[in-house]
Amino acid sequence: MKKNSVENHVYNHIKTAILARKLAPGKQLIENNISTTLKVSRTPIRNALRNLASEGLVDIIPNKGAFVTSPTLDEITQAYELRGKLEFIAARASMEYLTNDDFDTIKEIIEREKLALSDKNVEAFVKINKDFHVAITKKCNNKFLNEFIERLIIQTNIYLILYDEFFNSIKLDAYSPNEHDHILSLMEQKRETELKIALENHFKHSIISVENGYYEYKELDEIF
Known part of the structure; x- marks a missing residue:
């Protein structure tokens, strides 16, 4: 080769x-x-x-x-909590600039998310998950805020890959599409107070799902 x-x-x-x-x-x-x-x-x-x-x-x-x-559990929690605060600031500002076309595009992202989760395709899901969150925050007109949020999304997506309990269970239903639908609906209606609560609950749910992620792994020598 x-x-x-x-x-x-x-x-x-x-x-x-x-x-x-x-x-x-x-x-x-x-x-x-x-x-x-x-x-x-x-x-x-x-x-x-x-x-x-x-x-x-x-x-x-x-x-x-x-x-x-x-990562330690404290690092995971800190990353999600900071991400939640920054995403609310960005989403609140973006609400004033998102168009009907933007909302239609984001709704299509959620449909793709449902397919990825149905297939238990973690790699596809983390990419689509990033697409959703970037789409609701990118129009905040703050370059530095966007950069910090994207960095945190990339980092927390790694936690989903490593630990999220959904991808190791045949019994659990995916929670994120419904929560994403709700967040998007609140943004369309410009319901700021409820949006803040919805984003906080969304990231709390993510933290809980990661905390519950206990999995069986093969030893390295069994793979190499």
């Missing part, structure tokens, strides 16, 4: 294992094990790990190695 193909192969192999929850948060990604199992040299492995680190899925710790990212 060409260099880029080898690197992509390693990247996709590790990322798929993380998305499928076959690698537990905090598990070390030992280059020698990966090299032996995938029959590749160390250079494409290191490049693949750096790419995964740039996406927030892997932490590279100097003199220790690479690990599947393992």
Whole structure:
């Protein structure tokens, strides 16, 4: 395989294992094990790990190695709570500028979200989830606020990938489409006070779903 193909192969192999929850948060990604199992040299492995680190899925710790990212519960809670506050500020401002076409586009995003959740497609869901939240906040006309919110969305989507209980259960119903519908309806009606409460409850629900996420993972040596 060409260099880029080898690197992509390693990247996709590790990322798929993380998305499928076959690698537990905090598990070390030992280059020698990966090299032996995938029959590749160390250079494409290191490049693949750096790419995964740039996406927030892997932490590279100097003199220790690479690990599947393992946020604390306090970090998760802090990120969601801050995100909720910032999104309300942005959504409140965006309400004045969102058009009927914008609302129609966001409603289509919610329909795509329902399909992704029906298929239990976590990778598709986190992308669509980001699309929804960015769509309701981007017209706040504050570049810095938008940048902070997008960064927090990317970070909290990683928590959904790692822990959200919905993707490991056949019994639970998806909660986010209905909540997204409600949030959008309140924005259309410019009901600011109720919007604030709806966003707070939405992120509290996310925190609870992540807190309840206890999963069975394979040991790293069973994958590499």
